[in-house]
Amino acid sequence: MKVALVFGTRPEAIKMCPIVKELKQHKEIETVVCVTGQHREMLRPILEIFQVNPDYNLDIMKEKQDLFDITDSVLQRIKEVLKKESPDIVLVHGDTTSAFAAALACFYMKVPVAHVEAGLRTYNKYSPYPEEFNRQAIDVISEIFFAPTDLSKGNLLSEGKRKDCIHVTGNTVIDALKTTVDGDFHSEILDWAGNSRLILMTAHRRENIGKTMQEMFEAIREAAEIYEDVKVVYPVHMNPAVKNAAEDILGNTDRIKLIEPLDVVEFHNLMNHAYLIMTDSGGIQEEAPALGKPVLVMRDTTERPEGVAAGTLKLVGTKKEDVKSGLIELLTDTCVYQKMAQAKNPYGDGHASERIVQVLCEWWRKQNAEEIC
Ligand code: UD1
Ligand code: UDP
Numbered sequence: 001m002k003v004a005l006v007f008g009t010r011p012e013a014i015k016m017c018p019i020v021k022e023l024k025q026h027k028e029i030e031t032v033v034c035v036t037g038q039h040r041e042m043l044r045p046i047l048e049i050f051q052v053n054p055d056y057n058l059d060i061m062k063e064k065q066d067l068f069d070i071t072d073s074v075l076q077r078i079k080e081v082l083k084k085e086s087p088d089i090v091l092v093h094g095d096t097t098s099a100f101a102a103a104l105a106c107f108y109m110k111v112p113v114a115h116v117e118a119g120l121r122t123y124n125k126y127s128p129y130p131e132e133f134n135r136q137a138i139d140v141i142s143e144i145f146f147a148p149t150d151l152s153k154g155n156l157l158s159e160g161k162r163k164d165c166i167h168v169t170g171n172t173v174i175d176a177l178k179t180t181v182d183g184d185f186h187s188e189i190l191d192w193a194g195n196s197r198l199i200l201m202t203a204h205r206r207e208n209i210g211k212t213m214q215e216m217f218e219a220i221r222e223a224a225e226i227y228e229d230v231k232v233v234y235p236v237h238m239n240p241a242v243k244n245a246a247e248d249i250l251g252n253t254d255r256i257k258l259i260e261p262l263d264v265v266e267f268h269n270l271m272n273h274a275y276l277i278m279t280d281s282g283g284i285q286e287e288a289p290a291l292g293k294p295v296l297v298m299r300d301t302t303e304r305p306e307g308v309a310a311g312t313l314k315l316v317g318t319k320k321e322d323v324k325s326g327l328i329e330l331l332t333d334t335c336v337y338q339k340m341a342q343a344k345n346p347y348g349d350g351h352a353s354e355r356i357v358q359v360l361c362e363w364w365r366k367q368n369a370e371e372i373c
Contacts, residue, residue: 001029001364004087006078008036008060008098011283013043014264015117016093017050018175022353026361032085036074036098037061042238045263049180056081064240067097067130074101082109088367089114089360092138095131095282103138114144116356117171119152120303127301128282129207135303144363146356148286148347149306169355170348173286177268178350181291185269189233192257196231197275197331199224203246203298204237205280212318213242216298217249219323220278224255227331230275232256235267276330276337278323288312292343296326306346311339 003023007016013035023031034056035043047054058081060073074097082090082105090106092099093116106113115138125133139145145161147153148171156166190198203216224232236246236258250256262270268287271277277288277295285304288295289312296316307313316326330337 001089001360002032002085002087003029003089003091003360004032004034004081004085005091006034006036006098006102007093007096008038008043008058008074009096010039010042010046010261010264011281012093012096012099013039013046013050013052014176014283015172016091017046017052018172018179018353019091019116019356020052021050022357026357029357029361032056032087034058034078034081034102036070036078036102038065038070038074038096038098039238042261049263049265070097071101071104074098075105078102078105079109082106082111087111088364089144091116091356093117095120095128095135095138097130097134100130100134100137103141107141112143113138113141114146114356114360115139115142116146117148117152118142118145119147119154119156119166121152121155122301122303124301127207128205128299128303131282132303144359146352146359148352151306167355167359169359170350170352171286172352172356173283174290174345174347174350175353176264177287177290180265180268181272182265182269185273187266187270189257189259189270190273193231193233196229196255197227198270198273199230199232199276199278199327200270200274201232201234201278202237202284203234203278203280204239204242205299208280208298208318209239209241209245213245214249215320216280216318216323217245219320220327221250221253221256223324223327223331224253226328228255230255230331233259233270235259235262237261276340278327280318285313286347290343290345290347292341294330294337294340296323296330298323310344310346311342312344314340 033054035054037059040061058077145166280298
């Protein structure tokens with residue numbers, strides 16, 4: 001069986017590399033890795049850490065790329081790879097435009113698609129944007145659904161997907177955490193934070209860029225200024241629109257440090273040492289419950305309600321007053337803090353990649369049995 005994996009951004013790489021490693025354990029499977037290069041600098045360190053050497057790099061990234069650029073470049077460039085390799089199945093992950101365009105290309109060429117992290121939903125196609133659409137569209141195209149939880153399986157069933165095509169595997173991000181988190185971690189940031197309470201923040205969502213993101217940043221700056229024992233570190237996403245806003249509003253503040261994006265080992269370990277996390281990220285919402293770190297999610301919707309149910313995540317929205325009051329509450333009310341700081345992992349046991357590969361092998365066996373019949 002020839003399995004191709006296509007991914008292009010930081011979070012997809014973190015969650016797909018464990019599957020690549022598992023596939024490579026199976027000598028009977030030929031594994032082809034195609035990165036779209038939707039992210040360039042932010043992808044490289046992950047591939048190095050997981051020792052994954054892509055067979056193809058579509059190298060599509062452009063500064064300030066828009067959704068047309070990404071969709072168009074991936075569609076055009078992946079065509080040749082699919083033609084040349086003729087994979088038996090293609091794995092795409094999650095909700096990025098790389099994943100959507102790769103799935104669409106497979107559909108055009110009638111190549112079966114398996115969707116890793118399938119079935120997450122907000123049912124609001126503009127939040128997150130364009131990710132909710134991408135996810136739903138990929139699930140229209142896919143033959144196999146790797147749902148991380150029973151809840152995501154339920155979403156797929158309620159949309160009429162076939163039960164025997166849905167497999168609850170857990171999320172491969174837990175597989176990744178098993179290899180990255182190290183009890184013996186040291187870093188300059190931790191030295192800088194000293195005995196202060198360290199807030200780790202990230203923000204990058206397309207729909208927040210502009211006024212919304214400015215308000216989020218102002219809220220954090222104003223709340224952090226109140227507490228002398230609080231320091232904030234923000235590994236700023238490389239999107240120039242995000243960088244500029246971060247520098248304008250959060251730069252030149254003693255207890256706030258803006259740094260370059262961290263590699264995944266550093267980031268996961270910093271999460272593990274942080275007092276709390278502020279984010280609009282998707283993946284961080286899955287990692288934090290496993291590490292028992294309270295997260296204020298600066299979004300109006302989440303496709304990851306499991307972490308909210310577990311008590312680790314709280315949706316504070318994106319308005320300045322809401323973000324600020326949410327943060328102040330968590331910094332002052334130790335009962336609220338302690339309730340959120342419970343490690344409860346709704347995302348599986350760290351063996352998701354093994355289950356995914358087992359399902360693929362079984363699928364292949366059935367395909368061949370049907371052909372013989
Ligand atoms: C993309 C995904 C989003 C995912 C996020 C993870 C889409 C539409 N968006 O959003 O779902 O949550 O990745 O981070 O698929 N840049 C660099 N170097 C890099 C990466 C980005 O310079 O390594 C800059 C470029 O100027 C690029 C811009 O950031 O044009 C935006 O990158 P893009 O992938 O389009 O959007 P993200 O916000 O990263
Ligand atoms: N991450 C990282 N370095 C950073 C910030 C985040 O390795 O400086 C990791 C984080 O642990 C998570 C993933 O990147 O696994 C989340 O990526 P991002 O927030 O860019 O995308 P999303 O999950 O929102 O799609």
